[in-house]
């Protein structure tokens with residue numbers, strides 16, 4: 026029954042189907058996100074601080090809904106239905122943003138556009154909850170449990186993610202982020218909507234032919250309980266209303282998402298640790314997942330400044346002209362995707378080479394290195410903005426160096442952390458502990474929005490922001506906060522990594 030050994034080194038066609046589906050979806054997610062804060066500040070006339078928090082609220086909820094989507098998919102819908110429904114919802118969300126951006130302006134005079142903006146993002150948050158956890162878990166199910174090609178499959182898949190991010194970011198920056206043309210943002214959203222539809226079309230076309238296990242069983246088709254299919258459709262509007270309420274309360278009234286995340290974490294801790302059947306070794310493994318997830322929060326909170334404060338910086342404080350052509354501010358985020366696509370195979374080769382000499386660092390140590398690289402990226406930036414005179418712009422070298430170091434850090438931390446969670450989680454709690462990893466992302470993205478709201482805006486009249494009694498008066502102080510927080514987190518993780 027086994028295929029000949031030679032054929033085992035290539036990958037099933039299903040992997041390339043999931044690759045293409047995820048690539049077009051990430052085009053849409055990262056493409057939209059790349060120009061979002063500029064759209065909010067330049068077309069919708071929000072101030073930078075509000076736009077930052079709004080961005081953080083949106084991306085935070087994007088990582089919270091997979092908890093619900095994963096649950097519904099496991100019990101009622103199965104992977105395939107979840108991916109198609111989630112994908113269509115996200116396309117609808119992008120088209121809603123297109124209409125919002127077609128008649129842009131401040132909230133006082135353009136209330137309908139602002140409501141459409143909330144609605145579009147809310148629909149995308151719900152859609153993502155169904156799409157993302159399902160596409161990621163399907164990759165693994167194309168292989169048998171012990172198949173050695175699984176790690177390589179996830180590396181190929183991670184490259185699909187970043188190829189999509191690269192294409193999306195490039196297109197939306199070029200057609201949407203045009204100096205003095207706020208009317209152009211809508212074309213970015215339209216492109217993202219079309220990309221999202223392409224993702225669904227590709228998936229629908231190939232799913233029956235290519236998504237099966239090595240023994241030919243269809244993957245992601247049969248939900249555990251099929252009775253609730255229609256019931257879940259009826260629940261969708263309730264879920265959407267809930268998400269919209271949270272998003273609106275959080276951005277317009279008071280912090281709502283942060284306490285919600287706290288409750289979710291406590292709930293999960295209770296669910297897991299009240300289970301008496303866990304062995305001592307299980308409990309230790311689960312503790313490691315929680316500890317590592319905590320450190321990861323500091324990583325993404327600083328890393329995800331890319332579409333927020335780092336884009337404000339590129340827009341206003343950086344010289345973007347090269348060979349007489351001025352690059353759009355949002356296009357610099359692309360460097361991350363490029364460095365990851367080029368760097369992923371190199372990094373894998375480095376770990377393999379070290380492994381052959383028995384010198385491959387254990388996972389928590391790799392993650393500490395990732396945090397240290399992140400701190401180093403911001404340190405380079407601090408040199409760039411040190412003693413910056415008003416009206417002088419910084420060379421783009423510093424931002425390029427920052428993205429290089431951050432991407433190297435991402436490769437030390439993100440795929441490593443994912444597989445660590447997979448290895449340590451008892452089967453019974455595998456999905457729930459993956460949700461803990463997602464929740465760390467949700468908390469981090471929320472924090473990222475909050476941190477970006479402290480960006481020192483020379484034009485702002487409000488008092489200088491403070492953090493733990495430390496006053497942020499200029500860009501140097503601002504970037505230094507990330508150097509210190511990431512370096513401290515790296516040092517602590519470094520010292521406890523042996524124990525972990």
Ligand code: GLN
Nearest residue numbers: 051186187190325439466
């Ligand atoms: N870039 C990866 C993705 O989009 C991981 C992002 C993350 O975990 N924050 O899937």
